[in-house]
Amino acid sequence: MIDKFVRSMAEAMNGIKDGSTVLMAGFGEVGAPHALLDGLIEQGAGNLTIVVNSVGRVHKPGQPVQGVPRLIELGRVRKVITTFIRAGSIAGDAVRDGRMEAEAVPQGTLAERLRAAGAGVPAFFTPTGAGTLVAEGKEVRDYDGRACILERALHGDVALVEAWMADRWGNLTFRDSSRNFNPIMAMAGRLTIVQTHHVCDLGQLPANEIVTPGIFVDRVLHVAAGDPKLPA
Template identity: 45%
Template sequence: MKELLTSFTDAVNAIPDGATLMVGGFGLVGIPENLIAALADLGTRNLTIISNNCGVDDWGLGLLLRNKQIKRIIASYVGENKEFERQVLAGEIEAELVPQGTLAERIRAGGAGIPAFYTPAGVGTPLAEGRETRVFDGKEYIFEHALTADFSLIRAFRADRMGNLMFNKTARNFNPIMATAGKITIAEVEQLVEVGDLDPESIHTPGIYVNQLIVGVQEKRIERLTTI
């Protein structure tokens, strides 16, 4: 049985200043919003964040950004956050922008114990400047290192007490691969069920990758509302 936490503050209290965190989600979908909010309240600083994006100005990872708790971010897309743009231009934060597929593969490789790989994504662009490249079958590839983290904060729809996880539709996104690539994985879940209640064929992340569980109600804010 996995450790079941009851306080979001206690869940992130062990994260020290200077830690590297993987944070699941795509936009505001599938983010561990209560864990992020608790981390913002604690004020843990000099964090390296690995995530698809940096939330919005007033929610998700945007809360940490606003508090200047993030030292460095490795992400794919950050265009929805004006504060991020301001901090980058002011030299207040380090940013490494990575093509989305490459980001996913670097995380997956880290979780699989693969230290590095070659990819064609980014060849011939500024991303390739100063980087090691190699030609395979007449095609050029960029050398990329895998990514791992001290902690992975992820969000799941349903879990059993052994830490087996199910994700809801697009909220699955980066969460399963990040669960494999963190030394300690904390899963924020909407529903907790007993062992045996989950269909084995429907489990997306086996409990072997999960260290701690906490149940919470999410606001599930909409990043950009479009009406017709």
């Protein structure tokens, strides 16, 4: 019997290795797998490459450091691949001081690199970033009079995903804008770990409402809405 639910955070995080590339879903706080990120911090893997939409929030004195900034503060992140880093943030300071590498990617390009990885497309050409610093070191071709640069698919060793509802096969639905990067990161991860707010019986999800089929999911942890590990 297929049952992808795990019983504990330790089981969900088992086997994540030093040096892994970790895809971290979410758009700011929305749709981010906060509980799984806390679990990754507790699990201890280091020398990580984190792929995330943004690490740009400036930390306010007196507030706890959480999420990706906490991983960076602990010295566990070698590199971030992201669309935005704010000067004066924990991530920005780490890059400035040479403690962490950063690769800035236009947001649409980041999404398409992830989608390509899940779809089995090794690379694609896009006009986005042509003629800018983004194009440095990349192949450039002319298509219909427009310069386009070659971008490669972006795979993850691990994808951390938040879902609204899941069944035991790992079929997932998402709520409103929390869908954001979650489906494409689920597809692009070699090991996809999901935290879900709600659990349903097999067959309860209408087929045309399933956004991420269970074939892309390896582990599911139920983190109920209202859990203190989730943002209000």
